[in-house]
Amino acid sequence: xxxxxxxxxxxxxxxxxxxxxxxxxxxxxxxxxxxxxxxxxxxxxxxxxxxxxxxxxxxxxxxxxxxxxxxxxxxxxxxxxxxxxxxxxxxxxxxxxxxxxxxxxxxxxxxxxxxxxxxxxxxxxxxxxxxxxxxxxxxxxxxxxxxxxxxxxxxxxxxxxxxxxxxxxxxxxxxxxxxxxxxxxxxxxxxxxxxxxxxxxxxxxxxxxxxxxxxxxxxxxxxxxxxxxxxxxxxxxxxxxxxxxxxxxxxxxxxxxxx
Amino acid sequence: xxxxxxxxxxxxxxxxxxxxxxxxxxxxxxxxxxxxxxxxxxxxxxxxxxxxxxxxxxxxxxxxxx
Numbered sequence: 001x002x003x004x005x006x007x008x009x010x011x012x013x014x015x016x017x018x019x020x021x022x023x024x025x026x027x028x029x030x031x032x033x034x035x036x037x038x039x040x041x042x043x044x045x046x047x048x049x050x051x052x053x054x055x056x057x058x059x060x061x062x063x064x065x066x067x068x069x070x071x072x073x074x075x076x077x078x079x080x081x082x083x084x085x086x087x088x089x090x091x092x093x094x095x096x097x098x099x100x101x102x103x104x105x106x107x108x109x110x111x112x113x114x115x116x117x118x119x120x121x122x123x124x125x126x127x128x129x130x131x132x133x134x135x136x137x138x139x140x141x142x143x144x145x146x147x148x149x150x151x152x153x154x155x156x157x158x159x160x161x162x163x164x165x166x167x168x169x170x171x172x173x174x175x176x177x178x179x180x181x182x183x184x185x186x187x188x189x190x191x192x193x194x195x196x197x198x199x200x201x202x203x204x205x206x207x208x209x210x211x212x213x214x215x216x217x218x219x220x221x222x223x224x225x226x227x228x229x230x231x232x233x234x235x236x237x238x239x240x241x242x243x244x245x246x247x248x249x250x251x252x253x254x255x256x257x258x259x
Numbered sequence: 260x261x262x263x264x265x266x267x268x269x270x271x272x273x274x275x276x277x278x279x280x281x282x283x284x285x286x287x288x289x290x291x292x293x294x295x296x297x298x299x300x301x302x303x304x305x306x307x308x309x310x311x312x313x314x315x316x317x318x319x320x321x322x323x324x325x
Contacts, residue, residue: 018323018324019325020323020325021323021325041325042321042322042323042324043323043325044292044322044324045322046317047291047317047319057321057323058321070321071324071325073325083294083297083298084319086292086299086301087292087293090292090302091290091291091319091320091321158325159325208325
């Protein structure tokens with residue numbers, strides 16, 4: 001596969017994986033291993049009364065040799081997201097941030113206005129912003145204007161497992177933003193969905209629930225890895241254009257028994 | 260004076276700093292990030308971050324996430 005970079009960092013894997021919702025820390029560690037992912041998302045939460053440290057979770061993930069991508073999940077405004085991103089940078093020692101600013105409680109759809117404002121502020125503070133956004137082209141262009149170098153449009157609402165509900169919009173983004181690393185983030189439910197994203201020319205996929213909530217998360221992580229690698233190879237090999245009608249593949253002239 | 264810490268009310272001597280509050284509550288200094296009234300307060304600034312009556316202090320720690 002062609003070399004791949006995110007924010008100037010060369011990566012071998014085009015699979016970014018989330019760390020939430022696994023049956024146990026051991027399954028999480030083995031799923032990360034099986035996925036081949038080199039970037040793992042993590043979150044922050046308000047300290048609960050009586051809670052101690054993070055129970056070694058971060059150290060265990062870091063021990064896999066991966067790069068952490070903290071998120072701003074739960075934020076509803078640019079101000080909240082900027083504060084949380086700064087906290088994540090201090091705690092996790094990375095300037096990478098998956099920027100999430102939700103604008104609708106039912107769909108968990110990103111708020112484009114707050115998202116762009118937060119992105120601009122965070123880029124100014126030295127962050128590498130990975131915005132979780134919708135597939136709206138103009139919002140994506142505004143995020144690039146704000147200084148983002150990577151975009152992460154949704155395939156479908158978070159955790160819904162619906163796959164790519166608007167391939168037209170994703171295809172449009174790919175066509176209009178040819179040099180920008182694009183990652184489908186959210187909504188992927190099956191390896192075939194991830195493969196579809198790769199075949200559209202997306203640079204990577206980010207997913208969590210489809211692996212974490214599978215009956216066998218470790219096997220599912222491997223399934224996604226293979227699907228992503230296979231589909232990316234297919235994309236690079238050049239997919240044939242669909243035809244409306246049959247096109248004979250066997251090189252015969254006319255009909256075999258008719259002279 | 261009274262401040263809230265992660266939503267819980269606490270009594271503090273006037274002029275207490277954020278660092279003093281964390282120490283009094285025996286919260287590990289390095290394992291969490293802090294904000295006062297929604298604004299991030301870096302670790303290095305906690306010792307000079309004076310708290311005021313009614314302030315809302317929040318402490319965050321890493322967790323799993325998608």
